[in-house]
Amino acid sequence: MLRLRRGVLAQLLSSPSVSPLHRLLSAAAPAAPCISPNPSFAVEDYLVRTCGLTRPQALKASAKLSHLKSRAKPDAVLSFLAGLGLSTADVASVVAKDPLFLCAKVDKTLAPNVAELTGLGLSPSEVARLVSLGPDRFRCRSIVSTLEYCLPLFGSYDNLLRALPRAGGSILGSDLDRVVKPNVTFLHECGLAACDIARLCIHTPLLLNISTERIRTAVACVEGLLGVPRGSLMFKHALQAVAFLSEDKITAKVELLKKTFTWTDAEVGIAVSRAPSLLKRSEDSLQRMSEFLISEVGLEPAYIAHRPTLLTFSLKGRLRARHYVVKFLKENGLLSRNRDYYYAVKITGKEFVEKFICPHKEAAPHLAKDYAAACKDEVPTRFRFT
Template sequence: MATATLRSVLRRNGLLPLFETHRLRDLLFFSSSVDPAAAVGGTISPDPHFMVKYLVSSCGFSPTEAAKVSKPLAHLRATEKPDAVLNFLRSQGFDGAGIRKVISADPRYLCYNVEKNLASKFQFLRDLGLSESDIVDVIWNNHEILCRNVHRSLVPKLEMWESLLGSRELVLKRLKKTGWFFFPSVEKTLHPNLKFLRDECGIPEERVSVVLRSHPKLISQKPESLRALVARADELGMPRQSRMFMWTLDVFHNVSKERFEAKVELMRSFGWSESEFSSAVMKAPTFLCISLDMLRRKVEFFINVVGFTPSFIADKPNLLLYSLQKRVIPRFRVTEMLKSKGLWTGQGKFTCILTLSDTKFTEKFVLPHKENVPELLDILRVAGVCKGK
């Protein structure tokens, strides 16, 4: 009766054609006494804000968070797909926090078809030998896996990374800790970068792989960015044939030109020449990753306390890589105390003493004197090196 009356009113006013679309059907549908949820197996609502309420009640978002997350979902009026997605994620071991992180990363995942869009990705990860908890970690850090095609995207990237890192175990280890691993394109990024390093720079793939096992992100940057790093290394005078060349590229990837110049100025203030600075970088490029303040403190200690000259430090830049608080200062204090008590003649260079492992240093310089000079153990305990020997 209500339907006939509404049609009659619309026809008299010439408006019926405007409502003979899905909009009229929606109006009539929601005004009927039939429960629409029964037809689709979920909740259907005409309330434009119902997804906010849904995200609060079903996922545990705060109202503010839900309002933000719901924006890409404003078109939804039913919870059938979101219900299915949430149930699936829970069945795969995701807790509330994990689900919120995934949905926050891309709320459109709630619109996915579980069988077509999600199940295959989880099966792909299971086939790699990952446990349920591992898979949760991988998706947590690499949620984009969920929107990638298994055969066109995930498999080629997996194979490429296996080739670069040398084993699937290393790939899976990175997958569980890294949030960008499946993002770079094989065709547009990984292949061009590898080809450039191999064919134009003359760097063997094995040497590239050695660096990538520790710092895989180096190969994942835009090709033009990698070329810019090579140009910086060339400008420094680093030979491309050097085993330090790839490490220098990795350092430059993490150290901006501004930070680099600041360190040039710092070391110049201590008396390093331009050639000494370049030589030091070629021998131990990773010292450039040390903060400006810590680098200053290390150089000042070696010059003012130990008695090294700036040129000596430039010739042995590995000295700058040792921890000042945990290795350099405590070992210097131990050797100086032994000297003052006549228990060590000072034979053996301090540079060699710094290269010893904590165990070797303790066995050689501390334990033989622990009865006569118990303070030696205290020095190491304060530094956090020795725990109760």
């Protein structure tokens, strides 16, 4: 194993991609010897001139590196990063995020991590991406066991990569035995298949970091307050919506929905069970939706409750623009007054144009242009009815 680690390190340091940085480090070596501690070693200047940080970034980072008396260890780390293929900008980003990365041990931590992660099937570029996303995690040996467990859990490296920025890289530092594995086990007990857990964790990766007890509380809210049973198609969506909300906040949001749309208890239950993301909408957003759909479009509250997806669409770019088109067509006798509004907004933009714009090119040649303007929140004169 030691021979493997030395081989990996030697390969990294001898890589052609290291040469520009190597030349830079070699040129600076006479002025700052790497063999013995240099009392005059200026950390802040090193961060600016060698690592590419801005002066404000260097000033902030140098506070964590005040113990450095030599450039020996940072030089080795920079050579390691260059060997992985990180650009100058990537290196600067890594050091700015985690200044202590410059103090990591290349031979005992960084190079072994590379060797073992490539052994798991990751390419050098994928390993480099991990370093960029979570440098503080990469300088820990535990990242290998974490990745070994998480890769099958997420289904692929790409899926994991999508989740990491949303969790701030914290997945890589999660306690596998005390947090992650118990959470996954409980989610399985809730009836979620491996693919469901993967999708849930991609969109809400912090579920892997919170306590299992907190997830149990969230599941109780999903079943009790929202009336969404385990095993239903909407269960994982509801869990995603309430996972980080307290019971009090969920109750308050339910009351807000009832008041804003004048829904009964049964109607709000139907709406939230079909569109749990409503619990994440702001009071202002919900109020504007209510005023438009009820007051302007003329929809009944019960109609909206049974079609809560309406409230997840863009008011400016979709709901309002399509309402203008449908109303214009009806006012001019080009569309049946019984044509359902929900159908007009749920179909894709391409389908809407094909079904509501194209058939009326001769009767309303300006309609396509007016619709395009309405999608930009502009209201053409022809769409204004008194």
